[in-house]
Each structure stands twice: as C-alpha cells, then as structure tokens.
Amino acid sequence: MKDRREINIEVFEDTMKHYKSNPTLKAAVSNSVANQKFTAADETVELPQCAGYTPTVTVSGKRSLEAAVEYTKQGMKTCVLNFASASNPGGGVTLGASAQEESICRCSTLYPCLNTGDMWSCFYTPHRQAENPLYNNDCIYTPDVYVIKSDTSIPKLLPESEWQKVNIITCAAPNLRHKPSNCMNPGAGDKRADINDKELAQLLTSRIRRIFEIAAANGNEALILGAFGCGAFKNPPIVVAKVFAEQLQAFKGCFKAIEFSVFHTEREAGNYNAFKAAIR
Structure with missing residues (x-):
C-alpha cells in the first residue's frame, strides 16, 4: 500500500504533466510568469481608494483553494495567501509534504511560476543566504493561477469547464521551529528564533498588513487567508489570529468577502478555534 507521501508525489507529478503538455495550461503559466510581481520588504505599496464594501467575513474549515473557487464561481476576483x-518553491511538494503550500501546488499551476530564475534571485536565494528564521516581508504576487484539481485529500483532475483562476500571494511566516532548517526550509539556521509573543505580534502586524495591501492594490474582491504559520512553522494561533483581527478592521472595506479557511481534523482544531474566537 502506498503511503501518503507517495500518493502526494504522484498527484503532483500528474499535475506537472498536465501543465507541461496542455496548450491552455502552458499559455496560462507563461502569462502568470510574465505578469508576476515581486514586492521587496522595504517597498511601498500604492493603495487605491477602497470601495467601502461591507464584506462577509467568515472562518471555515475548508482548504484554501476549496474556499477560493466558491468566490471565483460568483465572478469575484479572488486572492489566496500561500503560507510559503x-x-x-512549493516547500516540500516534490517530496510529498502535506502542508498548505504543497496542497496548492498539487492542485494548480502555481509551482512553475514560483520556480523561476527571477524568483530564485529575488526571493528564495536571499532568504537562504540570510539564515534568519524570522524571514521578512517579501511577497510574490502571481496572477491567474489555474486551479485544475479538486482541493481534497487526494486531488482529482477537474473537467476543463470547471477550471478556475485565482491570484496568489506567496509570503513566509516566521519559522519558530526549534530547529528551523530542514530539507524543505534550508538556510533558516539551527536555533529557534529568540522572540516573545509581543515581539512576534509586532512582526506579524507589518507582515500581515503587507499581505492586505498587496491584495487590495491588485483589485481583488475576495481574499482567502488562514492560520498563517500555525502549522509546520509553530506560530501560536492565538497571536496570529489576534493580529489578523486587528488588521482586518483597517482593510475590510477593500473587499467584498474575506474568508479564513482553517482546515483541520476533529483532533486538531486548535487553530480553527483560535480564529473562530478572534474573528468577528
């Protein structure tokens, strides 16, 4: 019997096969790469006048792309935060890992957009060289990523008529693992970051604000967020959820819908419960 990693690798390799051979997907990847934007941590993001929406704000137990496609089907320009x-690029997707970024890459055309020379030179290599597990506010905005598979435990190829396009913000949360570096996150050092909850909240405030800014600046109407850094990177969900709740007040008029998709099992509902309590 195949284990979970073997199944995940098979699904990812099948996804790669489709976007390397299907003319529509090949063109889609080329378009996304051509219009992809890197925003450095010290850059200013020019914000448009917010439309003054009164958004629906929800906390769900959905997976990220599962949530996103519900808005694209309603005709909304939809942005998803990739917990990168x-x-x-893609975290441990080539190794069969199961976190949120890997799930996105198994179901969509995101991976070849991130795995380019330009993104390596401006995003991935500098982070490796910095050897700082807290990372920084660098973001990648990838437009018109095609969702071609169901965002389920074992993704299945969808009919072309059901493919949807989403925009994706790739940003890394602080890595608070006791040993930050591993094969999926090289260059983060071997010691846990020395940071307390107050300092972490300050750091996350600027990072999460940047995520909202980029989503708004690119005209997105629906925004899919979640338990950013609360899985493999071990950020405390109560701290993360509180910062999101605070920043939500400043930016919610820019969006028609904001959904915190916090997929969980019954045994591991801590992240979901923290967000459900904080997001009103």
Whole structure:
C-alpha cells in the first residue's frame, strides 16, 4: 500500500504533466510568469481608494483553494495567501509534504511560476543566504493561477469547464521551529528564533498588513487567508489570529468577502478555534 507521501508525489507529478503538455495550461503559466510581481520588504505599496464594501467575513474549515473557487464561481476576483517556504518553491511538494503550500501546488499551476530564475534571485536565494528564521516581508504576487484539481485529500483532475483562476500571494511566516532548517526550509539556521509573543505580534502586524495591501492594490474582491504559520512553522494561533483581527478592521472595506479557511481534523482544531474566537 502506498503511503501518503507517495500518493502526494504522484498527484503532483500528474499535475506537472498536465501543465507541461496542455496548450491552455502552458499559455496560462507563461502569462502568470510574465505578469508576476515581486514586492521587496522595504517597498511601498500604492493603495487605491477602497470601495467601502461591507464584506462577509467568515472562518471555515475548508482548504484554501476549496474556499477560493466558491468566490471565483460568483465572478469575484479572488486572492489566496500561500503560507510559503521562504527558501524552496512549493516547500516540500516534490517530496510529498502535506502542508498548505504543497496542497496548492498539487492542485494548480502555481509551482512553475514560483520556480523561476527571477524568483530564485529575488526571493528564495536571499532568504537562504540570510539564515534568519524570522524571514521578512517579501511577497510574490502571481496572477491567474489555474486551479485544475479538486482541493481534497487526494486531488482529482477537474473537467476543463470547471477550471478556475485565482491570484496568489506567496509570503513566509516566521519559522519558530526549534530547529528551523530542514530539507524543505534550508538556510533558516539551527536555533529557534529568540522572540516573545509581543515581539512576534509586532512582526506579524507589518507582515500581515503587507499581505492586505498587496491584495487590495491588485483589485481583488475576495481574499482567502488562514492560520498563517500555525502549522509546520509553530506560530501560536492565538497571536496570529489576534493580529489578523486587528488588521482586518483597517482593510475590510477593500473587499467584498474575506474568508479564513482553517482546515483541520476533529483532533486538531486548535487553530480553527483560535480564529473562530478572534474573528468577528
């Protein structure tokens, strides 16, 4: 019987086969790469006048792309936050890892957009060289990523008529693992970051604000967020959820819908419960 990693690798390799051979997907990847934007941590993001929406704000137990396609089907320009590895495109997707970024890459055309020379030179290599597990506010905005598979435990190829396009912000949360570096996150050092909850909240405030800014600046109407850094990177969900709740107040008029998709099992509902309590 195949284990979970073997199944994940098979699904990812099948996804790669489709976007390397299907003319529509080949063109889609080329378009996304051509219009992809890197925003450095010290850059200013020019914000448009917010439309003054009164958005629907929800916390769900959905996976990220599962949530996103519900808005694209309603005709909304939709953006998804990718909880990224700072040092490897797709995190551990080639190794069969199961975190959020890997799930996105198994279901969509995101991976070849991130795995380019330009993104390595401006995003991944500098993070590796910095050897700072807290990373920084660098972001990649990838437009018109095609979702071609169901965002489920074992993704299945969808009919072309059901493919949807989403925009994706790739940003890394602080890596608070006791040993930050591993094969999926090289260059993060071997010691846990020395940071307390107050300092972490300050750091996350600027990073999460940047995520909202980029989503708004690119005219997105729906924004899919979640338990950013609360899985493999071990950020405390109560701290992360509180910062999101605070920044939500400043930016919610820019969006028609904001959904915190916090997929979980019944045994591991801590992240979901923290967000459900904080997001009103």
